[in-house]
Amino acid sequence: MSANRRQTLGVIFGGRSVEHDVSVVTGHQIMNACDPARYDIIPLYIDRDGRWFTGEPLRDLKSFEKDIPALPGVQNVVLSPDVRQHGLIINPLPTGLFAKSQSLRLDAVFPAVHGSHGEDGTLQGLFELTDIPYAGCGVMASAVANDKWICKQVLQQNGIPVVEGLLVHRRDWENDPDAIVTKILNAFNFPVFIKPDTLGSSIGIGRAEDEKLLRVYIDVATQLDRRVIIEKAITDCVEINCAVLGDNRTVRASVLEQPVSWEQFLTYEEKYLRGGEGMKSADRLIPAPLTPELTERIQQTACDAFKAIDGRGTARIDFLARPDEGVFYLNEINTMPGSLALYLWRETGMSAAQVIDKLLDLAREAQTEKRRSTYNYKTNLIALTASRGVKGLKGAKSARSNNSL
Ligand SMILES: Nc1ncnc2c1ncn2[C@@H]1O[C@H](COP(=O)(O)OP(=O)(O)O)[C@@H](O)[C@H]1O
Numbered sequence: 001m002s003a004n005r006r007q008t009l010g011v012i013f014g015g016r017s018v019e020h021d022v023s024v025v026t027g028h029q030i031m032n033a034c035d036p037a038r039y040d041i042i043p044l045y046i047d048r049d050g051r052w053f054t055g056e057p058l059r060d061l062k063s064f065e066k067d068i069p070a071l072p073g074v075q076n077v078v079l080s081p082d083v084r085q086h087g088l089i090i091n092p093l094p095t096g097l098f099a100k101s102q103s104l105r106l107d108a109v110f111p112a113v114h115g116s117h118g119e120d121g122t123l124q125g126l127f128e129l130t131d132i133p134y135a136g137c138g139v140m141a142s143a144v145a146n147d148k149w150i151c152k153q154v155l156q157q158n159g160i161p162v163v164e165g166l167l168v169h170r171r172d173w174e175n176d177p178d179a180i181v182t183k184i185l186n187a188f189n190f191p192v193f194i195k196p197d198t199l200g201s202s203i204g205i206g207r208a209e210d211e212k213l214l215r216v217y218i219d220v221a222t223q224l225d226r227r228v229i230i231e232k233a234i235t236d237c238v239e240i241n242c243a244v245l246g247d248n249r250t251v252r253a254s255v256l257e258q259p260v261s262w263e264q265f266l267t268y269e270e271k272y273l274r275g276g277e278g279m280k281s282a283d284r285l286i287p288a289p290l291t292p293e294l295t296e297r298i299q300q301t302a303c304d305a306f307k308a309i310d311g312r313g314t315a316r317i318d319f320l321a322r323p324d325e326g327v328f329y330l331n332e333i334n335t336m337p338g339s340l341a342l343y344l345w346r347e348t349g350m351s352a353a354q355v356i357d358k359l360l361d362l363a364r365e366a367q368t369e370k371r372r373s374t375y376n377y378k379t380n381l382i383a384l385t386a387s388r389g390v391k392g393l394k395g396a397k398s399a400r401s402n403n404s405l
């Protein structure tokens with residue numbers, strides 16, 4: 001790809017996720033931060049039902065107050081998993097006499113979807129099939145980070161401090177809630193946190209001071225997820241977030257932020273609805289008022305955690321800390337953070353455009369590295385099986401002939 005040719009970049013936002021709205025804002029922040037001299041932006045919007053759309057009107061946030069499918073200039077689109085397309089099929093099912101579909105090659109894709117069906121490895125899986133370079137973490141790191149329980153296990157294995165917790169399956173809760181409550185009361189004192197295992201943006205999160213609230217919050221969380229985490233509440237703590245940028249060889253940490261919460265914990269409202277520009281406008285202290293020593297330990301732990309999940313691209317890593325005691329726990333890893341944590345990199349001296357360029361460089365490097373592995377292993381197995389007949393078929397045939405199947 002010649003350096004001065006503008007790259008065709010698909011930016012994907014929205015999604016079949018409870019964090020749909022947050023993603024629409026993040027997607028627009030990313031599209032607006034891309035250097036127009038370098039990128040030809042193709043907006044790719046996935047609505048709450050999982051339908052894909054493209055078209056210039058999707059670059060305007062006001063369009064999301066209207067009926068998107070009916071908007072002039074908006075078309076259905078699919079990202080083809082077939083490597084020959086290396087991109088999009090626009091208007092895949094043309095209706096009308098003269099209507100036709102068309103292909104559009106993409107040089108890279110930038111996912112800005114938070115949570116389910118976007119930050120959890122599923123969208124990344126599609127990108128791997130398309131063989132198009134994509135920004136952000138790969139399939140495994142996305143899936144591990146998005147699953148709070150599995151992430152806790154991996155971090156513990158790597159000696160990273162996490163909050164004690166236990167896992168509740170929806171089915172077990174429905175079958176015998178009393179047994180589950182007993183298990184929790186034997187493990188923890190109140191207060192405890194109740195969290196859907198794979199969601200985000202504080203949706204479905206509860207803080208229970210007593211058994212009655214515990215049961216209510218588990219009921220809520222099991223409506224949103226089949227697995228729920230119960231965690232000891234870390235009291236008298238502050239939240240400290242650190243963004244990272246890089247891959248499993250070199251990772252760089254941002255300055256630290258301390259989000260300010262007036263409630264019992266950082267709610268969706270506090271994260272997104274205060275300033276009206278998503279995560280970018282939440283109340284926070286930057287840099288977080290910590291000693292240089294504690295700052296460095298948290299930054300180092302963030303980098304270690306990113307490497308432990310084989311992270312690539314970026315993530316915002318959130319901690320719960322007791323600065324006076326010099327104690328902290330890694331709470332969660334967001335591989336597609338709100339507003340891409342661009343505000344943290346700005347404070348670290350990197351512009352939004354520079355962060356985006358870096359993420360796409362990392363995406364291309366990852367693809368080059370991937371292409372060093374061969375996925376081709378030729379054998380005569382098919383010919384052999386063809387000559388011998390597929391096992392089990394014979395049995396089925398004779399079974400079918402005497403109607404025993
Ligand atoms: N164990 C805990 N102790 C104290 N506060 C917590 C704990 N777990 C979560 N919180 C609070 O709840 C908020 C949301 O929890 P988090 O695990 O980050 O879920 P989400 O993925 O929805 O952001 C955190 O930002 C923090 O304010």
Ligand SMILES: [Mg+2]
Binds near residue numbers: 201202318332
């Ligand atoms: Mg969080």
